[in-house]
Amino acid sequence: MKTPAELFDLRGKHALVTGGGTGLGRAFALQLASSGASVTLAGRRMQPLEETAAAIHALGGTAHPVRLDVSDSGSVAAAFAALPAPADILVNNAGFAADAMLLDLPEDDWDAVFDANLKGAWLVARAAAQAMIAAGLRGSVINIASVLGSAVQKGTAPYAAAKAGLIHLTRGMALEWARHGIRVNAIAPGYYYTDMAAGYLDSDSGRAMVKRIPQRRLGDPADLGGALLLLASDASAYMTGSVVTVDGGLSLAVI
Template structure:
């Protein structure tokens, strides 16, 4: 998706928008941040990795000239996540778009999952998303301003798989949370959608493959390759922008046809 032209003038899709992005230091979150800044958005990035976060912010500022604010935040601390959302709102003078991108995953057998790991994955992938969304949406409602929230789901939230019971459950929760938020917030001009990537070339996916060398991530993917960060960022841009003005409560799958091939032997 590229910016479009009217009368020969390039019009940026997110000009004048303030965007809060979680997990913005690397991977898909970083890709979304770069893409949104190139489309005219001012950014507030949250991440637990301070060095990577500042490096990303500095590069975006240098390449795009856009405003980029940052805050180091561990989203497993759900109370801190809600505080960070409020800080972002105050710092930016309001948030127009919230991108709940941050997430974690660990590959391990269901019977061996420690409760501590289950709880941490739920805190980062679901509970922090809830807290951030509630914080931002409440302020949007109070100021009677519309907005867009786009959540990071996964193909794993739409179909089961082994070794990822906690991650899969968390992403299934994201899909239903997205739909429920969309229904309640639509009358107030707030759209809520999700993106469900398949196997994308990111640090997280590479880490999962290192944990299990037998993984062939694209064996059943009809397009025969992993996706790119840029391809997922394009989906987030579409759903966040006015081009998706009549779309809410949907989960856009970006997986190279993997789920469509579920019946293949």
């Protein structure tokens, strides 16, 4: 029987976190580094990646920024060629939401939301899984979905549909890759104050929503650390295709 410290130990593991320079991705990267993993931070803007890498170095960890547009297969190939080592852990976190009602939504916005949140997650997970298989690694893929993957809210329908797709894609990947020793699970966060969510959370409807959260507060990115470490580590060795909701109870009640 492993001790709790052994169960969650990530020393010697390499983690790739997409969107790792900001918001939840930055918190995921710091948590993984605190647990002993070396971390590659990937995104389109280098500055936030370099700032997060510096924060990890300041804690005594190892971090490596790499430019990546998850929606572009050429960029995915170039980023994987630049990785210092195959990833044992992939946190598929890059994403964003278009803020428009379906009647007014431009087609380009629909495509951009699906390309980043759904197609991009597949492109990156496919590249990571191919590298894990080639290196003989028993890896863990963690897809960052949303409570909006199983509920809807006005003005976010393409994002919600893409996250619903990501939850089902998680199950498809889990089913196909179990034979290679690769586990694939998802985290469905509720609401957290980040660049992406700030506009909504600062609005009247956002403030009203916070009052409906049973725990009566927004999530702190640190609240996701337990679910992240569970899914990244041997503590979840027999979990694959699962969705872990971390939302303060928001998704429990119909009204």
